[in-house]
Amino acid sequence: MIKTKHTEQALQNNEQRYRPIIETTSEGYCLFNQSAEIIEVNQSFCTMLGYHQEEILGKKLDDFFDDANLKIFKEEFSKNASTWHRSYEITLKHKKGRDVFVYLKVTSLKDDISHSWLSFALITDRRKWTEKGLIGFLHLSDKITERQYAEKALRDSEDRLRTVADFTYNWEYWIDPKGNFLYVSPSCQRISGYSNEEFQRNPKLLEEIIHPDDLLSFKKHFQQNHIFKEEYPTYFSEFRITTRNGEIRWLAHVCQPVFDIDGRWLGRRASHQDITEQKRAEKAREETHKFLEKIMNSATNAIFVLDLEGQFLKINPACSKITGYPVEELIGQPFSIVFTPETLPKINPQFIKVAFKGETVSQFETEIIRKEGSRAIITFSIAPMRNSGQIVSVVGTAEDITARKQTEKALRESEERFRSLVEQAVDAIFVHDLEGRFVDVNLKACESVGYTRQELLKLSISDIDIGINLEHLKKLWQQMAFGIPIMLEGVRRHREGSTFQVDVRLGLIKWNDSKYILSAARDISERKQVEETLRKRDLQFKMAQEIANLGSYTVNLTTGEQEWSDQMFQILGVTQKEVSPSYDNFMLFVHPADQDKLAEELQAAFGGKKSLDSHYRIIRKEGNMRFVHSGGKVEYNPDGKPLWLYGFTQDITERKRAEEKLIVQSKILESMAEGVTLADDLGQIFLTNPAFDSMFGYEREELKGQHISILHAGPFEKSIQIIKEMMAILKKTAVWQGEIKNRKKDGSLFITYAHISALEISGKPYWVSVQEDITERKQAEEALKQAIASANSE
Numbered sequence: 001m002i003k004t005k006h007t008e009q010a011l012q013n014n015e016q017r018y019r020p021i022i023e024t025t026s027e028g029y030c031l032f033n034q035s036a037e038i039i040e041v042n043q044s045f046c047t048m049l050g051y052h053q054e055e056i057l058g059k060k061l062d063d064f065f066d067d068a069n070l071k072i073f074k075e076e077f078s079k080n081a082s083t084w085h086r087s088y089e090i091t092l093k094h095k096k097g098r099d100v101f102v103y104l105k106v107t108s109l110k111d112d113i114s115h116s117w118l119s120f121a122l123i124t125d126r127r128k129w130t131e132k133g134l135i136g137f138l139h140l141s142d143k144i145t146e147r148q149y150a151e152k153a154l155r156d157s158e159d160r161l162r163t164v165a166d167f168t169y170n171w172e173y174w175i176d177p178k179g180n181f182l183y184v185s186p187s188c189q190r191i192s193g194y195s196n197e198e199f200q201r202n203p204k205l206l207e208e209i210i211h212p213d214d215l216l217s218f219k220k221h222f223q224q225n226h227i228f229k230e231e232y233p234t235y236f237s238e239f240r241i242t243t244r245n246g247e248i249r250w251l252a253h254v255c256q257p258v259f260d261i262d263g264r265w266l267g268r269r270a271s272h273q274d275i276t277e278q279k280r281a282e283k284a285r286e287e288t289h290k291f292l293e294k295i296m297n298s299a300t301n302a303i304f305v306l307d308l309e310g311q312f313l314k315i316n317p318a319c320s321k322i323t324g325y326p327v328e329e330l331i332g333q334p335f336s337i338v339f340t341p342e343t344l345p346k347i348n349p350q351f352i353k354v355a356f357k358g359e360t361v362s363q364f365e366t367e368i369i370r371k372e373g374s375r376a377i378i379t380f381s382i383a384p385m386r387n388s389g390q391i392v393s394v395v396g397t398a399e400d401i402t403a404r405k406q407t408e409k410a411l412r413e414s415e416e417r418f419r420s421l422v423e424q425a426v427d428a429i430f431v432h433d434l435e436g437r438f439v440d441v442n443l444k445a446c447e448s449v450g451y452t453r454q455e456l457l458k459l460s461i462s463d464i465d466i467g468i469n470l471e472h473l474k475k476l477w478q479q480m481a482f483g484i485p486i487m488l489e490g491v492r493r494h495r496e497g498s499t500f501q502v503d504v505r506l507g508l509i510k511w512n513d514s515k516y517i518l519s520a521a522r523d524i525s526e527r528k529q530v531e532e533t534l535r536k537r538d539l540q541f542k543m544a545q546e547i548a549n550l551g552s553y554t555v556n557l558t559t560g561e562q563e564w565s566d567q568m569f570q571i572l573g574v575t576q577k578e579v580s581p582s583y584d585n586f587m588l589f590v591h592p593a594d595q596d597k598l599a600e601e602l603q604a605a606f607g608g609k610k611s612l613d614s615h616y617r618i619i620r621k622e623g624n625m626r627f628v629h630s631g632g633k634v635e636y637n638p639d640g641k642p643l644w645l646y647g648f649t650q651d652i653t654e655r656k657r658a659e660e661k662l663i664v665q666s667k668i669l670e671s672m673a674e675g676v677t678l679a680d681d682l683g684q685i686f687l688t689n690p691a692f693d694s695m696f697g698y699e700r701e702e703l704k705g706q707h708i709s710i711l712h713a714g715p716f717e718k719s720i721q722i723i724k725e726m727m728a729i730l731k732k733t734a735v736w737q738g739e740i741k742n743r744k745k746d747g748s749l750f751i752t753y754a755h756i757s758a759l760e761i762s763g764k765p766y767w768v769s770v771q772e773d774i775t776e777r778k779q780a781e782e783a784l785k786q787a788i789a790s791a792n793s794e
Helices: 002-024 043-049 067-080 146-166 187-192 196-201 205-209 212-227 276-298 317-323 344-357 402-424 443-449 470-479 525-548 566-572 583-587 592-606 653-671 690-696 716-733 775-793
Strands: 028-033 038-041 085-093 099-107 118-125 134-138 171-175 181-184 235-242 248-259 265-274 302-306 312-315 361-369 375-387 390-400 428-432 438-441 486-493 499-511 514-523 550-556 562-564 612-619 625-636 642-651 675-680 685-688 735-743 749-761 764-773
Touching: 028 043, 038 043, 043 085, 043 099, 171 187, 181 196, 187 196, 187 248, 187 265, 196 205, 205 212, 212 235, 248 276, 302 317, 302 375, 317 390, 344 361, 344 375, 344 390, 375 402, 428 443, 428 499, 443 486, 443 514, 499 525, 550 566, 562 566, 566 642, 583 592, 592 612, 592 625, 592 642, 625 653, 675 690, 690 764, 716 735, 716 749, 749 775
Parallel strands: 099 134
Antiparallel strands: 028 038, 028 118, 085 099, 099 118, 118 134, 171 181, 171 265, 235 248, 248 265, 302 312, 302 390, 361 375, 375 390, 428 438, 428 514, 486 499, 499 514, 550 562, 550 642, 612 625, 625 642, 675 685, 675 764, 735 749, 749 764
16 A cells, blocks of 8 residues: 555656646647547647637547548558557648648557557647657556556656657756756757757756857846746746857747645756747848848839728838828828829729739829829839738839820920931931841932832842941941941942942931831042042152152141151151150251251241241251251231241252252253253253254253254154154164254254263153264365365366
8 A cells, every 4th residue: 555655656746747848848749549539638739729628628630630631640540559650741620720730740659468548649830840749659457456557557657758758849858956957858969969868967068058148147047946936937038059069059948847736846847949940030031021121112113012901001212202192191091092083993993803803913004193282104013912822911013104204205206306307317317127127218318229218128238238248247236335336438339220438327226125227328429539539639748748858847836836747757867756746856956057047037937927948957866967948837817926837848958969960960061062952752852051052053941842853954754754763773772873964043954973872860761962063074074075086087
């Protein structure tokens, strides 16, 4: 009997030890027999399914399983009742009919004596836990002695309650008044990385792994629990721990005091729930909420939420701006407040489609009336917002398109004006796609190529442009950017076959959401002719400057700035990089003996007193002295102020030397006793010396420009023939010599001995003739012949 009493007391102690764990755990627990009748539940199970304890007791599991899950459960139970250990993700039926998603972990325990079965289960709501719960099967004997029954009940109770406690998903523990762990559930290792044996060996281990920032509050709570155990029946807190592998995890802590049947305080029972993911989710939700709030507040379009009665629940600043109502004033108002009486009948059906039929409305255009009475045009889109599949509100966005509408109207009017201007434009305007096909042209375009508008719209750019690489142009068109025109030149073909040059300006435009090329072409045939003429003249001018070794310059008489032609630098023997155009730099090259004279003449020219005409010497970079001639003319403004000096500088060194040489040659030529003449290949006389003029009886320079035929005796035709034969010989041999019968100005005849040579001057053929009057010698020779003949006859 005493042993039975002890057994009963142990049973009661075990009940007191484990019962608080079962009753306070957040996991659902139920005990049912083999008939599936529920005989015991904890409060969490009742809360999970929406029942009171008295409502559930006696019910069968069939009332909470749907058909599919119940069938699987019974089949598994019947096959593996003695060794059952399964995990499930299933749905149970709530009292209100909705589904409750849970994880279910089941196991079995078989009694060695009895053949009757009892069952219990711990169920975890899937929304809170990531592991499963437990079902255990216990056997109770009904054919043993009272002592055996008490002992058996004690073992069963302890096994049952420990099994339930060990299989709880949360980290459960019981700490005695001295701070020692009486019980620690195995879940502690999953959460902290430390085993329950380690916590029981080291009561301070829990404090050691608590995050330093949370340790003080936890110690304070622990001390208060031991001092004021009556005032703190249940305590909730959250803190962080550092797991064995260094990971920081968040725990939800709940504890309450434990008393025996006599009211003695036995310590506190606590439960730690790992809420790390929940914290992360909360943080993510918080950040997402802040992010969405920022988006909503910074959005340029209106964003709003309506309840199912059409009242504003939330709006962003853009919505307030569009409607003219302050945020706090519009909240709670019906949406009809912002619509005009004319548009409201069209708006109500749109709201009904979304709020009660679950449809969406996109880009609905309508008119609203602002708070101050002005009207605006908007487009709005609305969609249903659901919670658990049920429509709870309507969310929408709106855009004020009043300005856009006004712009579109202005654009249409502008397009009409533009079309009128385009049609009257002097340029030929073509619009084509990125493949080169024409989509629009103006009247000038039609006239320029000789086609009608209808005909051109059937053609492409390759039909009117000559020598183009269409593939190259397509790549160019693809690379073009808006607002950056491209200038091209080309040759265009008229319908009749003639061609003409065009200057084309290409621009990328957007038309009906597609890209096109706008081409403005102008006939530049006449301009090209002018440019070619100018180019030739410029080339001739440059060539003339090079040939004449002549450079040009421009002086701004207001600022003193100068510009030199390329030939100016060549005359000085420097490059443009070595010397910049200026008065001082130029004077550095002037011969010291000529600097004062040139400076005086330049200052007079700069002041507009007279034009510049100066001869002086320069010393080039390499040290050579050259003779130059500079001239210039001043341009004045209407008030007579000198503005510009335009001038030239010519290297006349060679000319100076040639002049000196010519002087010498001229003196030699003038002093010669023989007559000398120079004529071109056509027989025109260019030069004679005094002896030649005197020989033929002409004044100086009188023969210049005359044809040499006037010097020959005999008829004109015969003279010409003789000259041609003579020139033919000269072309072959370059030299001719012999006697020529000539005629003087007075008509008298005389004979000369001529030596004629061919020479080339500046690429042109000339003939130089040196003649000696042999008339007297010929007469003497003739007299001698006659005398000899007379003597012989005698």
